[in-house]
Amino acid sequence: MKILITGAKGQLGQDFKQLFEEEGISCILTDYEEIDITDFNAAKNYISKYSFDFIINCAAYNNVDKAESDWQTAYKVNGLAVRNLANIANEFKAVFVHYSTDYVFDGTKKIPYTIFDEPCPISKYGESKLLGEKMVRDIADRYFLIRLSWAFGIGNVNFVKKIIEWSNGRKELKVVNDQVSSPTYTKDIAKATFDLIKTNAYGVYHITNSKYCSRYDWAKYILDKVGWQGKLVPSPSDEFKTPAKRPEFSVLDNFGTKDIIGYDLPNWENATDRFLDELKS
Numbered sequence: 001m002k003i004l005i006t007g008a009k010g011q012l013g014q015d016f017k018q019l020f021e022e023e024g025i026s027c028i029l030t031d032y033e034e035i036d037i038t039d040f041n042a043a044k045n046y047i048s049k050y051s052f053d054f055i056i057n058c059a060a061y062n063n064v065d066k067a068e069s070d071w072q073t074a075y076k077v078n079g080l081a082v083r084n085l086a087n088i089a090n091e092f093k094a095v096f097v098h099y100s101t102d103y104v105f106d107g108t109k110k111i112p113y114t115i116f117d118e119p120c121p122i123s124k125y126g127e128s129k130l131l132g133e134k135m136v137r138d139i140a141d142r143y144f145l146i147r148l149s150w151a152f153g154i155g156n157v158n159f160v161k162k163i164i165e166w167s168n169g170r171k172e173l174k175v176v177n178d179q180v181s182s183p184t185y186t187k188d189i190a191k192a193t194f195d196l197i198k199t200n201a202y203g204v205y206h207i208t209n210s211k212y213c214s215r216y217d218w219a220k221y222i223l224d225k226v227g228w229q230g231k232l233v234p235s236p237s238d239e240f241k242t243p244a245k246r247p248e249f250s251v252l253d254n255f256g257t258k259d260i261i262g263y264d265l266p267n268w269e270n271a272t273d274r275f276l277d278e279l280k281s
């Protein structure tokens with residue numbers, strides 16, 4: 001099995017690196033320097049030199065707020081570049097693995113979203129990721145299209161790191177309590193993806209840690225674990241003026257994933273505990 005990773009310096013890419021080293025899997029890790037996924041010819045030229053069984057695309061434009069104004073870049077990286085990689089994967093007969101997000105949904109459903117629900121994004125970021133989904137479905141011959149939510153891992157900034165940073169030297173912190181989803185550890189995503197792609201059950205999947213919570217619940221859990229003594233205040237999203245709207249309830253139903261990989265992912269508390277241990281070490 002020979003694997004190409006794009007966007008390898010990010011959270012998920014870094015955890016794939018570690019997993020494939022442990023598993024002894026042959027894997028080439030690339031980020032901007034080696035493959036800018038928006039450059040079709042350069043990407044094709046690079047990929048043509050090897051023979052990959054899988055192209056795993058971890059590259060993305062993930063700045064949700066910035067995407068409101070810089071939407072063309074978001075569309076380019078999250079949408080048009082996905083078209084590039086899907087075409088290249090076809091040409092070189094590789095399976096294409098791509099990630100999308102809970103933010104393709106509007107968050108009004110109140111119960112977890114299944115793979116059968118119709119996306120309806122409420123931000124430019126969500127729109128750009130939905131365009132990427134369309135590119136995968138329309139173009140790739142063999143693909144795994146995997147939606148994730150609230151990802152956190154060692155390789156980049158994320159909510160856990162930010163909450164710890166914001167709490168430093170503060171006595172009070174406000175966190176939104178009307179955004180709900182499943183925090184998901186990129187180590188668990190990497191492992192579940194690996195187990196998934198070893199099958200040939202191509203298609204659309206949701207992969208998240210089990211259970212769900214609000215941003216406030218998650219922050220409380222993190223800050224209790226690190227022994228913060230301050231006061232955490234639950235607040236509505238209206239109190240924080242951000243350029244992009246976020247869905248209120250964007251929990252993904254992993255229905256169908258367990259059938260193929262044989263297990264549910266650990267719950268988000270367990271995942272957060274392991275990440276905090278990783279941060280310490």
Ligand SMILES: NC(=O)c1ccc[n+]([C@@H]2O[C@H](COP(=O)([O-])OP(=O)(O)OC[C@H]3O[C@@H](n4cnc5c(N)ncnc54)[C@H](OP(=O)(O)O)[C@@H]3O)[C@@H](O)[C@H]2O)c1
Nearest residue numbers: 007009010011012032036037059060099101148150151156
């Ligand atoms: N983070 C989340 O909460 C979340 C939630 C749901 C779904 N997802 C999806 O899960 C996947 C993995 O996310 P992640 O959190 O691991 O992302 P990440 O940490 O932001 O990593 C993405 C990597 O891709 C690189 N990149 C950006 N544009 C590129 C380009 N044109 N060519 C090559 N590399 C490029 C980034 O470089 P720079 O950092 O220098 O830009 C970064 O190293 C993405 O598809 C993401 O949209 C993430």
